[in-house]
Amino acid sequence: MGSRAHSWLVGTAFDDSAIDDAVADLVAGEKTWAHTPLRRRRELLDDIHTRTGRFSHEWVRAARTIKGLDPDSPLVGEEWMSGPMPLLQATAALSATLTALAAGRSPLDGVALAEAPGERVAVPILPLDRYDRLLLSGFHGEVWLRPGVDADTARRRAGLAQLDPTVTGGVGAILGAGNITSIPPLDVLYELYAHNRVVALKLNPITDPLYTVFEMVFAPLIELGVLRILTGGAEAGGYLVQHADVAHVHMTGSMRTHDAIVWGPEGKSGGQPLLDKPITSELGGVSPTIVVPGEWDGADLRYQAEHIATQRLHNGGYNCVATQAVVLSAEWPQKDRFLAELRDAIERAPRRRAYYPGSDDRVAAALDSYPDAERLGPDHGRLLVQNLPTSATPLLRTEYFSPVLGVVELPYTGGEFLQRAVDFANDEVIGTLGVNVIAHPGTIKRLGTAFDRAIERLRYGAIAVNAWTGLVFLTPRASWGAYPGHTLDDVQSGIGVVHNAFLLDDVERTVVRGPFRPSPRSLLRGELALSPKPPWFVDNATAAATGRMLTEFYATANPARLPGLFLSAFRG
Structure with a gap:
């Protein structure tokens, strides 16, 4: 959910040797990643999952400080639900995908594919298990693949770069978002697992207070040499993306920032892009x-x-x-x-x-x-x-x-x-x-x-439909990105997708549907929705407690936590 700070355009002093050292580490780390088998890659995800739960309180405390939220405000729930919780869900979903691939199966084996309008294949992503049906009752979601892709092709291609993990994609530079704190971690996972690229993540200066938390959460990847986390402003970002040993750039931000990176200060009038390597992006819009x-x-x-x-x-x-x-x-x-x-x-x-x-x-x-x-x-x-x-x-x-x-x-x-x-x-x-x-x-x-x-x-x-697209961001197997077809000349909301924990190829869009009415009115009118008010609503009185309990549940999957969670949700 893209960042809009123009940190790219605001110069600050930086140490280029730190970036050089980080990229050199990653060049060596790429070889390590190429020799890391699927089973070990899944274990890394499980380790990150555990560490995310362990450090979730520190994560939310730092996010609350960044955003100036009172510790007792229900709005702190937003930081639980858009911070550690999506990373917990993503690591679990990617782990299931890696488990299937390591066993020689498609991630879509056992998933009942459906038809969407226009002779498209629809991949169900919500609900997928009993906990989805309980915690998101009344909500449904599908990823629609591009027209012409049949079900057999969808199953065969699911897995992307993990279908052959020995073929790596070089060093990827990520320019992190400054608004939603789970965006940089989720982008790191997608670069590593969807594209087999080792990652140099430069944080947006707004999120620098999360540097230590991210180091603790991602310690297994840092120790392996496949992730480096950097700080700095515009000059640091510019040096990183132009680095000779960086093969690819991914950014979250505004169209203006994107064009400054791609075309330089002269804009498109110069004719040729300043950036001489591929870039993917998530840029928002109206x-x-x-x-x-x-x-x-x-x-x-x-x-x-x-x-x-x-x-x-x-x-x-x-x-x-x-x-x-x-x-x-x-x-x-x-x-x-x-x-x-x-x-x-x-x-x-x-x-x-x-x-x-x-x-x-x-x-x-x-x-x-x-x-x-x-x-x-x-x-x-x-x-x-x-x-x-x-x-x-x-x-x-x-x-x-x-x-x-x-x-x-x-x-x-x-x-x-x-x-x-x-x-x-x-x-x-x-x-x-x-x-x-x-x-x-x-x-x-x-x-x-x-x-x-x-x-x-x-x-x-x-x-x-009768929901908010923010739910798509929070659903780990949903695709997240612009409608396909944009170019550097007319980038609109960006190029490429992220999240997508089934690692689907040929993604076109994600469609979610929710209940028109909350409970109990929904039940009286035949809609199966248990929640009186979704916890992400800005006027939900118990959002902070519900968000924390949801995060703790996704960290442990302990059903004993559900009664307290439901009680908090019903009081919202």
Whole structure:
């Protein structure tokens, strides 16, 4: 969930000899990695899993310090659920993949592949076991492969570089994110296991307080000589990515930072990229949420308004898939009531510090463009911009990476609204990382294949129906990245994917679906959802305790922890 600090553009002093030494260690370590068998690679994952659980409290303490969160704030739950918890899930999922490969099996053996619209293969990723069904009841997810890839090919290619672990890919440089603390560790695992590249990870300066935690968590890889963790600012990053012995670069950040790395200070006008090696990236964008008109009751209106407030304000708004544009039907009879609930949800969301560099400046820039925007929240620092133009307006072309939310109204109803909204999201909004669609179950049923076709036509790497694409980030076997097809000349939300613990080839997108209503209303209406409010909602009163308990459960898989976890979740 991409970082937006322009640390690349802010020079700081650095020691190039430290980078040279680290890269030299990795050049030697590549040979070690090539001779590390699958069984040992799985053991390393299991060791990292154990160490992540052991040091999770130190991890969250450092993250809380970075973000200025009160120790007793429910918002600390975000740091549990987007910090150590995803790494625990990823190491367990990758370990299962390595176990299958070491036994000569495909990671997809025993997985019932399905069909997705457009003659695609769908790989189920959620739920996969009884704990998924309990902890994420009502949520479902699939990875869709590109058209033309059949089930046999999917099974045969699953495993990527681990199908022949002796063929390594050189030294990979990772420029880490500064917003979500699990991003750099997850990127390290993907470079090592999906691509067989040993890794030089340069932390974003914002996350330097996590340096020691990451050293402790990844000690087995550091001791093996296949990982080095570096600090420093722009100059250090520039030296690292241009290093002669670095074969590949992966970064999380903004399009602006990406283009500075690839094209240099002169930009694309120079003609030839400054970077002479491959680069993959996750760059965010302007994420839309499409609200399909229907007949909702008052509780539905309130809950989905809180849902969208969370999509914008989780982590203070500093997420690459934070909703920035809400797309509504101008003809929806309940539109005004919904907007009133949305305004109230944004106003009531907990106070928090604007910890991410440049946030206030970006809010000010949005105010310059939209002086009539409503200023909401305890500090009046959250902007709600209504009646946006449907094209050629800054909010649809600029990722503000701050608590700025716009509303676009399209003059259509029913199925026509949905199809026009899909066109709008595809053509008018910059970026292709994530899109959300909220629709009443009765509306989905009434639209039938037209709804399925609309989901298929969305050109996004993550699609969430009655859920938030942040859940895709948290699901270890989901793919995470832009819709395929971007180039260095028009990079949009980036190139390539990460996470993807099945190590699937030919990935196109991940689609998740959630319950329209929480429990108990969901149970009364035939939806199997046990949670009264997902723990990632910004107004969940027990998010800190639930996040900690979830992390502790994923560290041990001890079912004795479940009763306390459920009690905390139900009180949220």
